[in-house]
Amino acid sequence: SQTIHQWPATLVQPVGSPLSLECTVEGTSNPNLYWYRQAAGRGLQLLFYSIGIGQISSEVPQNLSASRPQDRQFILSSKKLLLSDSGFYLCAWSVHNGGNQPQHFGDGTRLSIL
């Protein structure tokens, strides 16, 4: 069966520090991968998605970037965090070209910026 792992579960970082959140999927090949953010008082917002290694699409302009160095690994990064980057970050996967397939979510990372 397929599983998705995100770490860390919680993170407290000072403004201006770098960020690296990692997501890995097991039990499937060539998945579509997604990063979402859930900010206080706002709905879930798609940040990035990837349909293959090295292929990243950005949905919103921001202080963050994403990379996919391996088939089942998706990384969310920032060089200098802002207060507005606080939120709950969720990684998800679906089968390749999965526009009509359900998305499966990890347990998320709670990021607090001080």
Place this chain on the structure above:
Amino acid sequence: KQEVTQIPAALSVPEGENLVLNCSFTDSAIYNLQWFRQDPGKGLTSLLLIQSSQREQTSGRLNASLDKSSGRSTLYIAASQPGDSATYLCAVTRGSQGNLIFGKGTKLSVKP
């Protein structure tokens, strides 16, 4: 620009009641609509996915309907239980790669 709205924002019901959660979207050009459940501090669990060509999907006590032309979906929960307490999220798929656009959710509380 696609917008997804969920009403009500919060709902409290006694155990055993049947209830309906509402979702509306502004652009009918969708691939599908999905309903998710989110427990506090947790990720999302997929409940039901309705393809754009379908009218409804059922899973156990859950039934979701889709009226694409009017931009509406409902999630019906039969015989609610305290374990159903969670936030329920509706999302529409905008593109062929599964880009989801979410509503802000309905927070459901089922009282014993």
